[in-house]
Amino acid sequence: MGAGDGQVSGAAPHGSHVAARDHCLSPARAVDRPTGAARYGRMFPGLDPLGTDPQLLMRAGTDGGICDAAAVLDPLSDGGDDATEAAGWPFFGQLIAHDITADRSPIAGDVAPDALRNARAPVLNLEMLYSDGPIGSPYLFDLGDPARFLLGTDGGDVPRNQQGVALIGEPRNDVHLFSLSLHVALLHAHNRIVDLLRGAGVPEAEVFDRARTTLTWHYQWIVVHDFLPRLVGASLVEQVLAEGGRWFAPPPLQAFIPLEFADAAYRYGHGQIRHSYRLVEGGSAVPLFPDLVGFGPLPADRRLDLGQVFDLPGRPAAQRAKRLDGRLAASLIGLPEQVTGVVDTAAYRSLAVRDLLRGETTALPSGExxxxxxxxxxxxxxxxxxxxxxGTPLWFYILKEAEHRGGGDQLGPAGGRIVAEVLIGLLRADPAGYLSVQPDWEPTLPATGPSFGLADLLTLGAR
Known part of the structure; x- marks a missing residue:
């Protein structure tokens, strides 16, 4: 059976739409793509591991250490460590991470680096949203119309089981209010695309696959043309697109996640988390943890107005992200147990400690x-x-490089190149991605400005 082929299921239709098709292929999956756990690898295999005393790393990352932003808050004026970009961008970056990587090994490093397995396919294909589709993950979709995602009762939350556990393609997207709100916005965007395709007369048997490809390609476009230019600079993005990666350029279907990316450079976003957030206009500002922790039903009075953290058309400017300076907000230095689970060492509640130790256990080189x-x-x-x-641990080095070489607003030259080459390299290694199938493709969904961006996607479902 060729890609996109398939027969309508023999089961009776649900409602006014045909049941989901049980097909072995779709535009989002290649026939020879590996189905087992993906691997991690090295971007710089010739560099020696740094090797730092774990006790030194724990002192740096705990209360009062060099990674604790609380010690410098008092001298700062209100908003004194605000960055240029809106506060929601690191959370979009987190969703990308959830889409391409999931390392479930212990923090203490009981697994050798070469034995680590990635529980996600290293592909920007919205697996975090679609999981195995209407056939493999039917609980994610509307029984009466399986081309559409199922949402919570009032449309503001994901569906949940009787114990409040999210029925969701990626459980980590329920970790806090921001990732969940972005996930819900993407569900609405998919459903709106379904409506648009039907309005354009697309045959019912093709609607789901077309909607998935449409949303996925627009998401990939946003990563390349909206997210990355803000994070690493437009000139570096253009250079990597034109010349390819110097340090990361996997062939098609042979992509992997470099540990230098997963355990250092792409953890930059931890340094962009604000000390507190306002969820609605005029509302009180609260820290991310424990106030906005997820893993439970989202009450109607605890919803996020996305215009508070993203610059949306016709809305006032949103709150800004925290500047990158090597320090983390207090809510990340003392994570709640819902996020970390039970730990046997108090220092493991600090995200900075976890980031530093992860780089040590995966034998990363120094930033220098x-x-x-x-x-x-x-x-x-x-x-x-x-x-x-x-030498400086790579994760901490990249944050300090962003402070001094990126003005606190963008990654510096080393961190920026790691991130840009990996994300663009993953897209080029995906035979179903737009950079492989149609490199000159441009978005087809409506845009409010000269170029389609994340703000257009986030507001699509509300139109």
């Missing part, structure tokens, strides 16, 4: 070594601001 290999002038000791005995 990566910069020198790339031909980039390493940060000075004064810029790093901490005396590390043998």
């Amino acid at each position: 070594a990566v910069a020198r290999l790339m031909g980039v002038a390493p940060l000075t000791g004064e810029e790093v601001g901490e005396s590390w005995p043998h």
Whole structure:
């Protein structure tokens, strides 16, 4: 059976629409794509591991350590560490991470780096949304109209079981209000695309696959043309698109997630989490944790107005993300148990500690070594601001590089290249992605400005 072929299921139709098709292929899946756990790998295999005393890492990442932003809050004026971009962008970045990587090994590093397995396919294909589709994951879709996602009763939440557990393609998207709100917005966007396709006369048997491809390609476009330029700069994005990756360019169907990306560079977003957030205009500001922790039903009076964290058309400017400076908000230095689970060491409640230890257990090189290999002038000791005995842990280095070489608003040259090459490289290695199928493709959904962006996708379901 060829891609896109398939027969309507023999079961009786539900409502006015045909039942979901039981087909072995779709435009979002290639016949020879691996079905087992994907692998991690190295972007810089020739560099030696840094090797830092774990006790030093834990002191750096706990209360009062160099990664704790609380110590510098008092001298700052209100909004004194605000960045240029809106506060929602690191949460969109988190959704991308959930789409392409899931390392479920213990934080203590009991698994050798070469034995790590990625529970996600390293593809930007919205697997976090669609899971196995209406056939493999029928609980995600409307029984009466399986081309559409099922939503909570009032449309503001995902459906949940009798114990409040989200029926969702990626459980981590229920970790806090922001990731869940973005997930719900994407569900609405898919359903709106279904409506648009039907209005355009697309045959019913093709509607779901067309809707999935439409949403996925627009999401990929946003990653390349909206998200990455804000994070690493438009010139670097254009360079990687034109010249390909110098350090990461996997062939089709051979993509993997570099540990330097997953356990260092792409954890940049932890440094962009604000100290507190306003959910609605005029509302009180509250910290991310524990106030906005998820993993339970979302009451109607706890909903997020996305215009508070993204610059949406016709709306006032949103709150801004925190500047990148190597420090994390207090709510991340003391994560709640709902997020970490039961830990045997109190320091493991700090996200900074977890980030630093993860880089140690996966044997990452120092930030200085990566910069020198790339031909980039390493940060000075004064810029790093901490005396590390043998070099700076890569995750912390990338945050400090963003502070001093990116103005606190963008990643610096080393961190930016890692992120840009990996995300664009993953797209090019995906035979179903728009960069492979139709590199000159442009968005077809309505846009409020000259170029389609995330703001258009987030408001699509409300139109």
